[in-house]
Amino acid sequence: MENVKCECGHVNPFGTYLCESCGKPLIEDDGQVADMRYEGVARRSQTYKKSIVDKIWNFFSSVKVGIWIIVLLLLASSLGTILPQEMYLPPGERASQFYENEYGTFGKLYYQLGLHDMYTSWWYMALIAALGISLVICSLDRFVPLYRALKTQRITRHTKFLERQKLFAKSGQIENIEESFAQAEEILKKKKYNIRKDNGNILAEKGRFSRWGPYVNHIGLIIFLIGCMLRFFPEMYLDEHIWVRDGEEVVIKGTDGEYFLRNEEFKVVLYDEDDELYRESLERAGAPVVQKFQTSATLLRRTSTNAIGSEPELEEVKHHYIRVNDPLTFGEFALYQVDYKLNELAEFTFTIEAVDEANEEDLSEIEFTVNLYDPEMVYEFENGYRIEIMEYFPNFVINDNREPTTLNRIPDNPRIIFEVFTPEMDPDEDQGEISLVGIQINEELNGENDYRIRMIDVEMRNVTALTIRKDRTIPILSIGGIIFMIGLVQGSYWNHRRIWLQNRDGEIWVAGHANKNWHALKNDFQAITKNTAIPMPIDQTEENLNERSKEIEGVEDNNGSTKQ
């Protein structure tokens, strides 16, 4: 593992292909054109091959391995789109049954292979991690020696380096080379080349910073991937959900009871079917199209830290119309419109009436409203009647033991068991008339009743569903994204061009290299060769190609351009 000393005096690391200083090929190969990738530097991966660390380093330092990881990631990603992912299943569907029921054996297999939730699977994560490692190691392995080589490059290059460039030419003996070089220098300066001179030789260089583009964008990607990883740490990411009824105030989860949200009104606005602009489209759709989902929301903040249980004192912070694409934001939090429910039952208003039509008692005074979210249990009237709620089932079902019960606290199917006491009865001693009341249901539970509870009004409310989001990874992701884009643009929209003009014993040797966009480099050469003694370099790879294609087809080759 010895360093190699070039004849120019520069000491190169073991494995160097082109001397970092003068460019002389240190390892002979048979190509006519030198391989200029990474300036022919020796990379760590090519130098050390012993320990396990070296082996891992060498594995991930290969661009080929990197490309394989990209391709595997690409293929794996596509698998997950064949069937919908678990998170996009219709609400209430269980993945274990859904895939088999919907897609048969293939669906079952898809589920069993874990493809229904593959983007969070360990192997997919491992692939992304491998990509991250590959990014870091590939970049480090190349950046350091490349930086050194571009920094130590000499102006006067070895003849072997020059003649093995893709663009190369040399002239015969010429009298006043200096004059031609001075002209070329002027032209290249106008073209924003950096000119360096040494012994009458010229190195004109332009856009070297674009060589760092890939490394910059890889740094951005790494920061982005780290940001994504932080998501899994506590306190970094909050994903909560609240349902808020019209007029209701609800504590905003994740804010430690500091913030509350009042939903003034939720509404769904539809597009006007008579609107001339959309008429045709709405007719074809055949169904109304929503123009907006909107929660008129007021953000409230607790002003005092009251004892637990007492009503908190709240002050209004701000009002906002929360719509899709227009969340309410405060501090690190954002509230998004994500779902809704129209016309949820809110209140029932009842009266009672005598079953016997002959009974002419005046019961019009008896009218009471039951709040279905939090009903009062006793209703007393001045005329002595008293009505109690014995049981309330907001979402009534009969369970497996054939007992009535409620699914949850949401009044989707409310049933109330009332007990009615007439003025003559003693609520403590006697048993009143019991009935089960719900929408279009009124059953007598203890024999025939004299009084019937009758629903006279129903009030409904809209409910809005909001997602509460706090994502502290966003700033990191943004920085990563911005650096990535800067690097991408830096590497793609600029290119590194070098022109070597050398005076070799009265001959002009000219060579050029571009990391991409040879077309522009050739144009630059055209500019400096037009009115000077400098010969136009020949594209040595093209020459080979032309000779080959002439052999095959025997046709004259030009590029079909309209340039004249």
Add this chain to the structure above:
Amino acid sequence: MVQLSSNFLHVSFFLYLAATILFWVSITGRKFKNKEGIEKNRSGPIGYIVSILAVITSLAYFAIRWYAIGHAPVSNMFEYTTFLGICMALAFVIIYPIYRNNYLGLFTMPVVMLIIAYASMFPREVQPLIPALQSEWLTIHVITVAIGQGILAIGFAGGLLYLIRVIDFTKASNKVKGLEFILFTLLSFVAYILLVIGFSFAEYEAVFNYVDERGNEAVVEYNKPALIGPNEGQLITVNRFDPWISAPAIIRSDDLNTVIWSLLGGLLLYFVLRLIFRKPIGGAIQPLLKNVNPQSVDELSYRAIAIGFPIFTLGGLIFAMIWAQIAWTRFWGWDPKEVWALITFLFYAAYLHLRLSRGWHGEKSAWMCVIGFALIMFNLIFVNLVIAGLHSYAL
């Protein structure tokens, strides 16, 4: 106003056709020479001027429609696909002066026409924006994506040009088959357009009752004879073609039927052309391209992809993430459209890295340019229309 914008689009379509013909003439036409012996076949530059006019006219369509409907006209399949075609033409107009390659014009302009014609097969009326689309990010994200994809599409045109130029069509090989398959696919799009126009001219309509994937009764209307009927479908319209088989409920049978018609139409066109040329179609085009310099085309398509890739990434991933964060509460959700944008990104990233390796310039590169564009079209057409996700808005 909307009508006026459509008229501009029609005019531009014919200008693209004119540009195609001019580029054709510039290649096949006799080399006119004047007395001084300077070549007088100016149809290349004229073709370029006509394509600039075409781009201006189609941008006029875009601007007027934008003004008329109050939002950027990129919100449904017709509007987006049309704009993608315009962007491809725009990218050509920008790249042509650098390389002055008439062959690129000959390959780009017909693809632009095909894309715009295909777009016109979707409903063209003005559609109201659903809440998720009401954002300035619709404008920013979609327009950036379209410009990026338009430039990447030039890479495709370059790749195709390269392949037809270099592949040896005299011997049967997988390369020949692959290339012929690409041409067959393009012909299928042509067939699709012709079929839609034909059957709508004939006012073909067949209505079926069927059972949808949720087990509900539903009605579907076919605009082409049903080779494949819907699930448990019953033909209601009298005197119409009774389907051979019926599709399972999870598949949109009318779309599948259209695809099958288009493939059959493409096959028909393909074999007619083969009978005329008596050789692979690529082989029939090849002699036209004998003056193409493969290396310069290779560099051109690499350049197009190097320019298009950052723009596509910015629009298709970064702006997309910003918008998703605002509209859907999270910047990434593994929705099929998102995943396929990521796949496209990874694919072109692999391409750019492979360009660093030896042996990946030229032919292999060209194949990748073609496949990359196929991915873009797959994401546009298949993912939108077949794999329903959050992005499948009104068509």
